[in-house]
Amino acid sequence: MKRLDRQSFLGCNSDEVLDAATVGLVGLGGGGSHHGQQLAHVGIGGFVLVDPDTIDLSNTNRLIGGTQLDVDANLAKVEIAARLIRGIHPGARVKALKSDWRLVLDDLKACDVLLGAVDSFRDRDQLERFARRFMIPYVDVGMDVLELPDSQFLISGQVIVSMPGGPCLRCCNFITDERLEREAEQYGAAGGRPQVVWPNGVLASTAVGIVLELLTPWHRTHSRFIYMEYDGNRRTVSPSHWMAALEHHECPHYQPSETGDPDFDVRRRVRFEAPGDTSGDL
Amino acid sequence: MRSRFKITKGLLASIRADLGRPHPFAYERVGFVLAAAAQSASDVLVLAQEHHPVADEDYLPDSSVGAMMGPEAIRKAMEWALMKKVCIFHVHSHGGRGIPRFSAVDVRESTRFAPDFLKVAPQMTHGSIVLSDDAAAGRWRVSGNSGPHDVSEFVEVGIPMRKWGSS
Amino acid sequence: MVVALMPAEEFEKIREVWPGAQLRSDGGNAAVYLPAFEFSCGGRAVTMDLLLYPHSRSGYVTRLFFRQALARGPNWQSHFVCGETWCAPSWNNVHPNQPWVSMLANHLKAVE
Numbered sequence: 001m002k003r004l005d006r007q008s009f010l011g012c013n014s015d016e017v018l019d020a021a022t023v024g025l026v027g028l029g030g031g032g033s034h035h036g037q038q039l040a041h042v043g044i045g046g047f048v049l050v051d052p053d054t055i056d057l058s059n060t061n062r063l064i065g066g067t068q069l070d071v072d073a074n075l076a077k078v079e080i081a082a083r084l085i086r087g088i089h090p091g092a093r094v095k096a097l098k099s100d101w102r103l104v105l106d107d108l109k110a111c112d113v114l115l116g117a118v119d120s121f122r123d124r125d126q127l128e129r130f131a132r133r134f135m136i137p138y139v140d141v142g143m144d145v146l147e148l149p150d151s152q153f154l155i156s157g158q159v160i161v162s163m164p165g166g167p168c169l170r171c172c173n174f175i176t177d178e179r180l181e182r183e184a185e186q187y188g189a190a191g192g193r194p195q196v197v198w199p200n201g202v203l204a205s206t207a208v209g210i211v212l213e214l215l216t217p218w219h220r221t222h223s224r225f226i227y228m229e230y231d232g233n234r235r236t237v238s239p240s241h242w243m244a245a246l247e248h249h250e251c252p253h254y255q256p257s258e259t260g261d262p263d264f265d266v267r268r269r270v271r272f273e274a275p276g277d278t279s280g281d282l
Numbered sequence: 283m284r285s286r287f288k289i290t291k292g293l294l295a296s297i298r299a300d301l302g303r304p305h306p307f308a309y310e311r312v313g314f315v316l317a318a319a320a321q322s323a324s325d326v327l328v329l330a331q332e333h334h335p336v337a338d339e340d341y342l343p344d345s346s347v348g349a350m351m352g353p354e355a356i357r358k359a360m361e362w363a364l365m366k367k368v369c370i371f372h373v374h375s376h377g378g379r380g381i382p383r384f385s386a387v388d389v390r391e392s393t394r395f396a397p398d399f400l401k402v403a404p405q406m407t408h409g410s411i412v413l414s415d416d417a418a419a420g421r422w423r424v425s426g427n428s429g430p431h432d433v434s435e436f437v438e439v440g441i442p443m444r445k446w447g448s449s
Numbered sequence: 450m451v452v453a454l455m456p457a458e459e460f461e462k463i464r465e466v467w468p469g470a471q472l473r474s475d476g477g478n479a480a481v482y483l484p485a486f487e488f489s490c491g492g493r494a495v496t497m498d499l500l501l502y503p504h505s506r507s508g509y510v511t512r513l514f515f516r517q518a519l520a521r522g523p524n525w526q527s528h529f530v531c532g533e534t535w536c537a538p539s540w541n542n543v544h545p546n547q548p549w550v551s552m553l554a555n556h557l558k559a560v561e
Contacts, residue, residue: 166440183508256332262473267424
């Protein structure tokens with residue numbers, strides 16, 4: 001019996017495909033902690049975990065794997081995630097980087113897929129720009145609690161896939177200049193936003209399913225643009241109207257010419273450790 | 283040093299469609315993929331940006347090979363490399379299924395023109411790609427190194443993602 | 450008065466001041482990379498790569514990015530722009546409707 005026998009429907013070589021993949025998780029808080037756990041369960045082999053924060057008491061209502069002992073020890077969220085992943089999948093290749101993601105770009109460039117569980121639109125905007133520049137599919141996940149009249153609340157969230165060559169977070173009006181400006185004006189004024197474990201779990205599971213569809217598809221009806229909306233009051237996850245609206249849309253926000261390192265010079269960077277292999281002849 | 287060649291699903295499909303067009307006298311079509319490059323923690327990334335088919339009039343009649351590019355085709359590619367500071371990868375298709383291999387003719391011809399690209403854009407990497415109907419393989423060179431080297435991994439970026447590797 | 454600025458002309462004027470300047474682009478917008486630019490910070494001469502972004506971005510009408518945070522200037526944050534990580538202080542309202550050379554000088558006031 002092998003550990004992943006129960007998911008053999010993902011394909012006869014799915015174990016190898018998933019093991020060879022490297023997923024970047026930016027944000028290992030309430031949302032991102034679910035991602036690490038589930039991706040380890042399904043056998044993803046490589047993880048680049050990035051988050052600058054340590055766990056605090058208020059995280060323990062939702063941070064998967066985080067304990068009171070971790071709070072007492074002021075443990076980094078990436079260390080909690082790394083411990084959780086290795087406990088499930090001891091052979092996983094894990095890089096735990098307690099850092100602003102912008103300071104570890106070379107590690108993130110090596111990822112096959114990026115999952116973003118970040119708080120700000122500014123971070124989302126820049127993460128997407130990074131992912132597009134280095135041609136990495138970016139899965140953005142987020143939840144919100146909105147106040148309604150009569151002391152009621154709406155729990156909502158979304159999972160959006162920004163695929164190089166396809167529609168982006170601006171195409172579907174999720175990121176707009178107005179939102180970024182409003183956020184910049186409120187800088188430092190916003191306190192902790194409401195966050196709870198069960199919507200995070202629903203959204204993370206949706207995102208992980210999308211990652212698996214990307215790597216080891218089990219069906220052939222794929223959408224060119226994926227935008228799933230969560231309504232925590234109606235208890236539904238459903239396709240946003242943007243999916244149909246943008247199915248054939250050409251993204252105007254990212255140019256093919258804006259890819260790669262701006263000052264790339266292979267002579268500065270590449271060292272070959274073995275002689276060139278020239279065995280291409282028939 | 284590992285290399286990963288990444289190309290969007292849409293661009294790869296359009297290249298396959300273009301290479302499938304008949305030519306007045308050549309047996310097959312060829313083109314050039316322009317690409318950016320980047321360095322990750324572990325690999326050199328080659329990031330395909332656009333495809334330029336070799337123009338009909340830039341082929342030379344030569345029945346001994348599938349397609350023979352004339353000097354104007356090479357000159358145009360050299361100009362792109364110089365002015366846009368991009369990697370140039372010659373591309374053609376062998377058809378069929380599975381990971382394709384470079385033929386002796388492919389190797390001979392790429393040895394002929396690759397040094398020209400390295401001369402005008404030595405800071406980039408240049409090479410060749412061969413496609414099948416469902417996979418790809420590539421080779422790349424850098425200035426001052428004996429080369430060429432096999433592209434370690436080809437990545438078709440899309441839903442689903444597809445990868446082919448020599449490693 | 451709104452002045453229509455031509456990016457190519459403005460870039461050439463910056464190149465007259467700093468010959469090593471290079472044009473870059475982000476989201477379709479032109480930016481100017483100024484390698485090893487010399488400026489004054491708190492009365493000290495500093496040499497540092499700069500990136501002038503003469504367009505609105507994330508609530509700022511224009512922005513000047515620095516290779517590293519400096520001791521002067523408020524609320525430094527990291528940003529991913531034009532393929533790299535840069536730093537910028539919270540310094541807004543340097544309007545886009547001015548020559549880029551003036552825009553650069555006005556941004557550098559944040560760290561004088």
